Amino acid sequence: MRQEHLTMGVVTCLAAVFVALIFMVWPDWLVDVMGRKKQFVNTFLNGITLAGLYFLVASGFTLVFGLMRNVNLAHGAMYLLGGYIGYEIAERTGNWYLGAVAAFIAVALTGAALQVAVFRRMQGDDLRQTLVTIGISIVAADLMLATWSGTTYQFQPPEWLFGATQLPVITTIKPSGAEVYLNYPTYRLFVLGVAIVVGILLWLFLNRTRIGMMVRAGVDDREMLAASGVNVNLVFVIVFAIGAGLAGFAGVIGGSALSIAPGEDIRYLLASLVVVIVGGMGSVPGAAAGAILIGLAEQFGLAYFPTYGVVLTFLIMVIVLAVRPQGLMGRS
Amino acid sequence: MGKYIVLAALLLAYPTFVGDFFTFQIGAYALLLGTVALSLQVLGGYGGMVSLSQLTVAGIAGYTVAILGDNTTNVMGLGWPWWCVVTAAIAIAAIAASLIGAISVRTEGIYTIMITLAIAVSFFYFVRQNYPVFNGFTGLAGVEPPRFGALYLRDPAPFYYLSLAIAAVFFWAVRYERHATFGLALQAIRDNPRRMAALGYNVPLHRVAAHALAGVIAGTAGVALVWFNGRISPGTVGVDVAIDILIIAVIGGMRHPIGPFIGALVFVLLENFAIDLIDRERFNTVIGLCFLAIVFLSPDGLLGLFDKARQAVRADTPKPQEPRKHPDKLHHNR
Numbered sequence: 112m113r114q115e116h117l118t119m120g121v122v123t124c125l126a127a128v129f130v131a132l133i134f135m136v137w138p139d140w141l142v143d144v145m146g147r148k149k150q151f152v153n154t155f156l157n158g159i160t161l162a163g164l165y166f167l168v169a170s171g172f173t174l175v176f177g178l179m180r181n182v183n184l185a186h187g188a189m190y191l192l193g194g195y196i197g198y199e200i201a202e203r204t205g206n207w208y209l210g211a212v213a214a215f216i217a218v219a220l221t222g223a224a225l226q227v228a229v230f231r232r233m234q235g236d237d238l239r240q241t242l243v244t245i246g247i248s249i250v251a252a253d254l255m256l257a258t259w260s261g262t263t264y265q266f267q268p269p270e271w272l273f274g275a276t277q278l279p280v281i282t283t284i285k286p287s288g289a290e291v292y293l294n295y296p297t298y299r300l301f302v303l304g305v306a307i308v309v310g311i312l313l314w315l316f317l318n319r320t321r322i323g324m325m326v327r328a329g330v331d332d333r334e335m336l337a338a339s340g341v342n343v344n345l346v347f348v349i350v351f352a353i354g355a356g357l358a359g360f361a362g363v364i365g366g367s368a369l370s371i372a373p374g375e376d377i378r379y380l381l382a383s384l385v386v387v388i389v390g391g392m393g394s395v396p397g398a399a400a401g402a403i404l405i406g407l408a409e410q411f412g413l414a415y416f417p418t419y420g421v422v423l424t425f426l427i428m429v430i431v432l433a434v435r436p437q438g439l440m441g442r443s
Numbered sequence: 444m445g446k447y448i449v450l451a452a453l454l455l456a457y458p459t460f461v462g463d464f465f466t467f468q469i470g471a472y473a474l475l476l477g478t479v480a481l482s483l484q485v486l487g488g489y490g491g492m493v494s495l496s497q498l499t500v501a502g503i504a505g506y507t508v509a510i511l512g513d514n515t516t517n518v519m520g521l522g523w524p525w526w527c528v529v530t531a532a533i534a535i536a537a538i539a540a541s542l543i544g545a546i547s548v549r550t551e552g553i554y555t556i557m558i559t560l561a562i563a564v565s566f567f568y569f570v571r572q573n574y575p576v577f578n579g580f581t582g583l584a585g586v587e588p589p590r591f592g593a594l595y596l597r598d599p600a601p602f603y604y605l606s607l608a609i610a611a612v613f614f615w616a617v618r619y620e621r622h623a624t625f626g627l628a629l630q631a632i633r634d635n636p637r638r639m640a641a642l643g644y645n646v647p648l649h650r651v652a653a654h655a656l657a658g659v660i661a662g663t664a665g666v667a668l669v670w671f672n673g674r675i676s677p678g679t680v681g682v683d684v685a686i687d688i689l690i691i692a693v694i695g696g697m698r699h700p701i702g703p704f705i706g707a708l709v710f711v712l713l714e715n716f717a718i719d720l721i722d723r724e725r726f727n728t729v730i731g732l733c734f735l736a737i738v739f740l741s742p743d744g745l746l747g748l749f750d751k752a753r754q755a756v757r758a759d760t761p762k763p764q765e766p767r768k769h770p771d772k773l774h775h776n777r
Contacts, residue, residue, distance in 0.1 A: 182553045184560070237553045238493065242693060242738045245686055249731035257725065377682050381564040384557050392554070418579075421569040428561060429546055436549040 129155065136281055146415075149282040152293055154414040155407070160299040162406025163306030164368065167361035168379050169386040169398045170313060171354030177330045177393025178350050181230060182241045185248040186358050187380030191255060193218045193359025194371035198264050207268050207367070215360040222355025223348050230351075231344065248376070256373050266367035272298045302368055309357070313395055316353075326350055330393055385424060389431045391441025400439050454607055458600045467599035473704070473711040474606040475671060478613055478664035480691040480703030482657035485617055488697035489626060490653040491633030496543050496559040498688045499566045500658050501665030502680030504536035506570065506577060508586060508669045515585025518578040525589035533662040540658020541651055548650040551636075563685045571677040582676025586669050597670060609667055610704065613660045617700040620656070629653055683727075690734045696744025705745055709733075 133155060137148040145151055172186045183189075193214035201210030225247070233239045275294040282293050317323040325346050329336045337343045358379075362371065365379070382405065390401025408427055412420030431439060458466045479501050487493040510519040512528040523531070547558045570577040577583070588596035596602055620626040632639045632646050640646045669675050678684075687710065695706025710730065717729050741747040 180553070182557055184556075238556075239738060239742065241553050241556055242689075243735065245689065246731050246735035246738060249683075249686065249690075249734070250728050253725060253727035253731065257728075377564060381561060381568070384561045384564070388557060388561060418573045418575060419569075421565050421572060425562075425565045425569070428558075428565075432546055432549060432558065 133280055136284060147282075149293065150414060152280055152282065153295070154410050156295055156299070157414075158407035158410035159403065160303045160368075160406075161410060162402040162404075163303040164361060164365045165379075165382045165386050165406050166306045166399050166402035167309060167364060168358055169383040169390070169402055170309070170395055171357035171361075172383040173387045173390070173393055173395060173398045174313075174326075174357075175351055175354035176387065178326055178333075179230070179347055180237050181351075182237070182244065183354070184241060184244040184380065185225075185251060186354075186383055187376035187378070188248040188251040188255070189218050189222065189355050189358040190362045190365070190379045191371065191373075191376040192221065192251065193362030194366035194375070195255060195259050195264070195362075196359065197363035198266060198366065198371060201266060201363075207266065207363075210266075211360060211363040214363045215356040218359025218362070219352040219356030221359075223352040225355075226348050226351040231347075248380075252373065252376055261373055263370045263372040264366070265370050266363070268298060268367045272301050276300060298368060302364055305364055309360075310395075310399060317395065322346065322349060385428050387438070388428055389438060391438030394438070394440040394442075397438055397440030404439075451611075458603050463599040466603045469711055469715065471599070471603045471606040471671065473707045474603075474610040475664050475667050476688070476691060476711065477695075477704035477707030478606075478610050479661050479668075480688050480695065480707055481610075481613055481617060481700055482660035482664070483688055483692045484697050484700055484703045485620070485657045485660065486653055487692060488699075488702075489621065489629050489633065490650060492547070492555045492650060492653070493689070494543070494547070494559040494654075494657070495556060495685050495689055496562045496566075497657065497661045498685040499563045499680055500536050500540045500543070500661040501668060502566065502570075502675065503539045504532040504662035504665030505669035505675045505679065506583070507532035507535050508666055509583035509675050510576065513585070513587065514583045514674075516578050516581070516583045518574070518583060519576060520583075529666055532666050533659060536662025536665060537655050537658040540661065541655040543658075544651040544654025545647075548647045548654075560682075560685075563680075564682050567677055567681055570680065577677075580677060582674060582679070584674035584676075586673055586675065588670035597673070602671065606667060606671075609663055613663070614700050614704070617660075621700075625649070625652070687730075690730060692744075694734060694737050694744055696741075696746030698743050698746055702744055702746045709745070 133152055137145075142148065168186070168190055172183060175181055175183050196217045197210035197214035199210075200213040201207045204210070229243060229247075230240055233243070274297055276297045278293045278295055280293040281290045283291050285291060315323075317327055325336060325341050328341075329343065329346055333343065336346075361379070366375075369375075386398055386401040386405050388401075389404060390397030390399070404427060405424055408423045409420065412423035416423075435441075457470055461470075479497055482500070483494060483497045486497070508528055511521050511523045511531055512525065513522050514520040543559065543562055546562070547555050550558065570582075571580055573579060588602075590596070594601055596605060621630075628639070628644055629649055632644065632649055636646050668679075672679065691706035691710045692703050693706070694709055695704065696702035713730060713733070714726060717726065721729065737744055741751070743750070
């Protein structure tokens, strides 16, 4: 318990320092040490919004893993597939929201089909399941390359998401005394909002519904859940569909923030892996914590030591594995 | 024993039968890929640790050669003599492999795959974004193998024999290790780590030592591979290539050290010729489907299929046979 208090204390202090740094007006000496405040706040916001995107991708990954012990290494491919399908639908209907919904549904159905047709056959054989997901990701990436070629696709999000929003954060005070407020891309704030909403919905689903209860019970003890008369296979299909669907949905959300192109699958697979290893495998709150840590580390690394940025992410993973092999919020 | 002598004679005579392309691009390349996959076979087959970072270890050795030796990119290229470079590259690869082992052995089973995959992807992104040392996206080019008078190691036949020597040495080492004390302990740890810990074996140490041994194998192959390519870039250590190594080991079979070499030969032949049968661009679909077929049909790879076929033939003959035992199958669930 004492160690937990200590951890909470450290986390609270760090959070307080960040909040103070964001809202206060920086004195000159701080600018000398850390560079301009605008860069710092922008980096922080980039990190947090990226964390939102990472959470969207990794929450599905961790949910599937927690329940079925299935490391779905095709998760990145599902992100990419969602992006492409969403793009096609959005282009044809001219409705971006429809694209996002279609991506969720299409990839969720793909995930359910995979669960029924492939993974159910090798239930309990973790290694073979993982190898199969690797094979699927190779074939899927290649077929997507054949269908959509190597072109980079750019989404057209709705009008109101374009442009920038003024935030109540003062970056500098001009010599004339006028306060300069920070402008930040609206779309990235929207991504963060979506991630929070999805996080709350997932929490409600897991804690307030009957199926959510079964899922939590299944994470704790699969055999006992099956023995108590629950149709475990149905629960598995539902969870796999939700996990895959979230990856597809994230493909549209993330593809609109950046773009959709071959190679993105690997990027988001790495993000999911690291977020889940750091946060604790199978834990949705862990995915949120891991996403924030990795999102911030990646953006601060990129901004302050550009050619060694990845090392920061990697170090976080190594330190967590050394101190808590089960991850920050994972159970041993 | 007899079959190994025949195999050795065939392999030694191979360059005299075929042209440069088959000697260099097929023969030598398959031997080197097979050696990298052999290092995975040691970890996966004997140690039960399926690692996706073996190509990363080979890549670390390759980058070390390009950084400490000469390259034409004007980044690093410290110009050390070749034997210093080779020794340092293999040593650094072994150290890196031990560190990867130390990170990953605290967890088990599929966690090992996840962590080593994360390491492989991180290394790829790291060398791609780092320009001062690794020259980022372009990588380091103009890496030359040493010259000994008139003997130029990148000529097809000399390079083939170099690759064959590397492959043969490690093949025998791994084959020996399988029945040596360390190898037996490793296989016992794979089958039941808790019991071995109770018997007083230091389980994590054995696993890290296996990673170190695999690191020496992969590192040596990595040195030869950078000589083979003459250059190294992030693409060389990409995730797709790291997964190719796993595909090679699984297709061949992880039960016996010959498996990775069979897998590598099939892989290289498919890479070069299967694309003539179908669309040239769709190699990954072909190899992915082959991999899936093997995973579905035969967990022991082509070796397993071969054994099944042989058993079926024997079952047809009337005289009774001892059932073949496979004490060291790639294992499985706990």
